[in-house]
Amino acid sequence: MTVNRAPLRERPELLKMSHIEKTFRGDVVALKDMNLTVNQGDFISLLGPSGCGKSTALRLVAGLMRPTNGVIEWSGGQGEGDLGVVFQEPTLMPWAKVKDNVWLPYRLRGKSYFEVKDEVLQTLKLVGLERFQNAYPRELSGGMKMRVAIARAMVTKPRLILMDEPFAALDEISRHKLNNDLLALRDAVGCTVIFVTHSVFESVFLSDRIVVMAARPGRVIRELNVEAPYPRTEEFRTSADYAAFAREASDALHQAMEVAV
Amino acid sequence: MSRENAQMVEDKSVDIEEENIARKERLFAIARWTLPSLMMVLFICGWQAYVTIAQVPHYILPSPLLIAKTLVADWSLLWPAMLMTGRLTVLALLFAVIGGLAIAVSFTQSKLVEMAMFPYAVILQVTPVVAIAPLLQVYVDNAFVAALLCAWIVAFFPILSNTTIGLKSTDHNLEDLFTIYGATRWQRLRYLSAPSALPYFLGGLKIAGGLALIGAVVAEFVIGRAGTGLGLASTLLEASYRFNFGRLYAALILISVMGVAIFGLMSLISHLCLYRWHESALKRE
Ligand SMILES: Nc1ncnc2c1ncn2[C@@H]1O[C@H](COP(=O)(O)OP(=O)(O)O)[C@@H](O)[C@H]1O
Ligand SMILES: [Mg+2]
Numbered sequence: 001m002t003v004n005r006a007p008l009r010e011r012p013e014l015l016k017m018s019h020i021e022k023t024f025r026g027d028v029v030a031l032k033d034m035n036l037t038v039n040q041g042d043f044i045s046l047l048g049p050s051g052c053g054k055s056t057a058l059r060l061v062a063g064l065m066r067p068t069n070g071v072i073e074w075s076g077g078q079g080e081g082d083l084g085v086v087f088q089e090p091t092l093m094p095w096a097k098v099k100d101n102v103w104l105p106y107r108l109r110g111k112s113y114f115e116v117k118d119e120v121l122q123t124l125k126l127v128g129l130e131r132f133q134n135a136y137p138r139e140l141s142g143g144m145k146m147r148v149a150i151a152r153a154m155v156t157k158p159r160l161i162l163m164d165e166p167f168a169a170l171d172e173i174s175r176h177k178l179n180n181d182l183l184a185l186r187d188a189v190g191c192t193v194i195f196v197t198h199s200v201f202e203s204v205f206l207s208d209r210i211v212v213m214a215a216r217p218g219r220v221i222r223e224l225n226v227e228a229p230y231p232r233t234e235e236f237r238t239s240a241d242y243a244a245f246a247r248e249a250s251d252a253l254h255q256a257m258e259v260a261v
Numbered sequence: 262m263s264r265e266n267a268q269m270v271e272d273k274s275v276d277i278e279e280e281n282i283a284r285k286e287r288l289f290a291i292a293r294w295t296l297p298s299l300m301m302v303l304f305i306c307g308w309q310a311y312v313t314i315a316q317v318p319h320y321i322l323p324s325p326l327l328i329a330k331t332l333v334a335d336w337s338l339l340w341p342a343m344l345m346t347g348r349l350t351v352l353a354l355l356f357a358v359i360g361g362l363a364i365a366v367s368f369t370q371s372k373l374v375e376m377a378m379f380p381y382a383v384i385l386q387v388t389p390v391v392a393i394a395p396l397l398q399v400y401v402d403n404a405f406v407a408a409l410l411c412a413w414i415v416a417f418f419p420i421l422s423n424t425t426i427g428l429k430s431t432d433h434n435l436e437d438l439f440t441i442y443g444a445t446r447w448q449r450l451r452y453l454s455a456p457s458a459l460p461y462f463l464g465g466l467k468i469a470g471g472l473a474l475i476g477a478v479v480a481e482f483v484i485g486r487a488g489t490g491l492g493l494a495s496t497l498l499e500a501s502y503r504f505n506f507g508r509l510y511a512a513l514i515l516i517s518v519m520g521v522a523i524f525g526l527m528s529l530i531s532h533l534c535l536y537r538w539h540e541s542a543l544k545r546e
Contacts, residue, residue, distance in 0.1 A: 059437075062437075064440060080443070093435065093456065095459070095539075104438075108442040108443065108448055109442070
């Protein structure tokens with residue numbers, strides 16, 4: 001499983017957030033002067049204490065709200081199906097079978113199930129839930145529901161996937177498994193990921209760029225690169241490199257929390 | 262050895278416990294049907310015994326036997342009456358579903374429409390239908406339409422209010438997802454709001470079914486046979502004027518049978534729509 005991913009510094013730009021400011025109700029400053037360039041093929045973790053505006057940043061990128069100031073620019077413009085999202089909750093439609101949940105992004109673009117059946121089933125296979133295509137969400141475990149949500153986000157092969165603490169509610173074992181699978185999926189689909197987390201270890205294991213944010217006002221205070229090759233396996237979790245990166249990220253996070261106080 | 266013994270004892274006690282639970286469940290499954298049936302038999306026997314022993318005249322309290330006889334003897338009269346009341350009820354319920362759904366959807370599509378109209382829906386609901394019915398008779402020329410309107414007024418509100426709540430109770434994250442995927446208004450209604458509202462609507466339908474029957478009975482009482490022909494309620498009323506209490510009770514029983522049948526049917530529809538996915542249909546171990 002070798003993937004042609006350009007070295008970190010040579011990737012073409014995908015999206016740029018410049019001088020983003022977001023104020024709620026006129027006085028709650030969620031983000032102030034946030035700058036972030038996302039390049040194609042990046043796996044970026046947004047790491048920061050809760051309330052520092054991570055979710056707000058994702059919602060701005062997703063176009064669910066407008067920044068008070070500043071601009072978000074997609075190089076080459078944003079096209080249909082360029083974006084996939086995974087929330088903290090699986091957010092499946094309980095009345096729809098697994099395969100129909102995964103079909104949703106296509107369905108809303110007017111594609112019949114028949115037209116996209118192959119993509120749907122193939123994506124379900126990638127997340128290991130092919131056998132459950134006809135199950136209803138309530139028949140699945142929390143981890144399996146999250147896999148369906150990931151399949152739904154990836155089925156259209158979007159250029160960018162936004163994930164807001166998707167594994168925070170899962171137990172450690174499921175989370176490790178999903179971490180591994182997420183990396184494999186990302187390679188299969190070849191998309192860019194922005195992943196919000198407050199777990200230092202998760203961010204180091206998954207990403208090649210960690211963006212540390214501080215609160216009040218929310219902004220980027222530190223960026224560090226995790227220059228360890230993919231595919232990353234369980235061995236990476238126990239390696240000295242991993243420990244060193246984790247220490248670095250952890251220090252940055254502490255610094256972010258001190259700045260905030 | 263002693264540890265092994267302990268293990269065996271434990272296994273056994275688990276077995277016994279499981280067996281107890283299973284036995285209890287079997288017992289409950291039987292009791293669910295036999296207990297109410299037994300109650301009914303006891304009640305009827307007691308009634309019959311009371312009427313016979315105390316020699317209660319039939320124009321005060323007819324015996325179950327007399328009612329059963331009347332039911333058979335008057336069947337040629339009662340059956341068409343039942344069809345008549347049934348037709349009124351079903352039509353009222355049908356229009357209540359159509360009207361309730363249409364108004365609920367218009368409410369959720371436009372906040373202004375809701376603000377303008379919702380208070381009047383409430384007023385229509387809280388004013389007792391018995392008080393409105395005579396007016397309907399005065400203003401609506403066609404008596405059948407007046408009766409239908411009367412039953413409709415009672416039945417449509419639970420559908421309207423339940424569906425309105427249901428249409429608004431969509432998951433916020435799913436809403437966001439639909440926004441991100443550029444869903445149209447119609448797609449949002451069809452694929453998100455409507456399925457979210459379905460359990461609420463079905464809850465409203467169960468209530469509305471019973472209310473439609475009540476509305477039909479009230480309409481027959483107030484508007485009389487002029488509009489509805491001879492329905493069960495008018496039959497009941499006429500029987501009471503003539504002190505024909507056997508027929509009165511026979512009609513009364515048929516009305517409650519209809520009520521039970523409607524409730525059963527609505528519950529069945531609800532179950533069929535929801536059992537695959539909705540939490541309310543989930544069996545807990
Ligand atoms: N819709 C909103 N209205 C008002 N304040 C909000 C809203 N969304 C977020 N905030 C505020 O913005 C700040 C950042 O929130 P959020 O982006 O959710 O942080 P995080 O995801 O990092 O925990 C918080 O102080 C929060 O209270
Ligand atoms: Mg958040």
